[in-house]
Amino acid sequence: MAYSEKLVDHYENPRNVGSFDKGDDSVGTGLVGAPACGDVMKLQIKVSPEGLIEDAKFKTFGCGSAIASSSLVTEWVKGKSLDEAATIKNTDIAQHLALPPVKIHCSVLAEDAIKAAIADYKAKHGQS
Ligand code: FES
Numbered sequence: 001m002a003y004s005e006k007l008v009d010h011y012e013n014p015r016n017v018g019s020f021d022k023g024d025d026s027v028g029t030g031l032v033g034a035p036a037c038g039d040v041m042k043l044q045i046k047v048s049p050e051g052l053i054e055d056a057k058f059k060t061f062g063c064g065s066a067i068a069s070s071s072l073v074t075e076w077v078k079g080k081s082l083d084e085a086a087t088i089k090n091t092d093i094a095q096h097l098a099l100p101p102v103k104i105h106c107s108v109l110a111e112d113a114i115k116a117a118i119a120d121y122k123a124k125h126g127q128s
């Protein structure tokens with residue numbers, strides 16, 4: 001199977017690997033798992049007082065497509081508002097990385113992770 005250059009690039013040089021302190025008020029944490037394969041993805045956002053995502057980090061236990069999807073999402077969300085970041089679709093990720101059909105669920109994991117991180121941040125700040 002031929003993987004796209006963008007996919008291989010994000011897999012070999014993942015951006016923004018790491019974590020923030022979960023207890024930090026400016027941090028939202030999303031931790032999701034893929035029932036299909038048992039892979040786990042943690043994605044965190046750091047939100048500025050103005051409500052913009054100023055930084056993002058991830059840790060993914062999973063396949064190359066899951067690592068590439070989470071790496072890409074951490075790049076995409078930087079500088080976005082929470083509402084803008086919430087509009088990121090797994091189909092955009094899959095298309096950008098040219099994921100093969102059996103790897104679509106890896107991009108779903110990344111969409112779920114960013115949504116979970118946003119929800120966590122909002123819950124911390126009494127927003128729904
Ligand atoms: Fe092998 Fe997900 S099934 S890494």
Ligand code: FES
Binds near residue numbers: 037038063065105
């Ligand atoms: Fe399960 Fe990629 S996240 S195979």
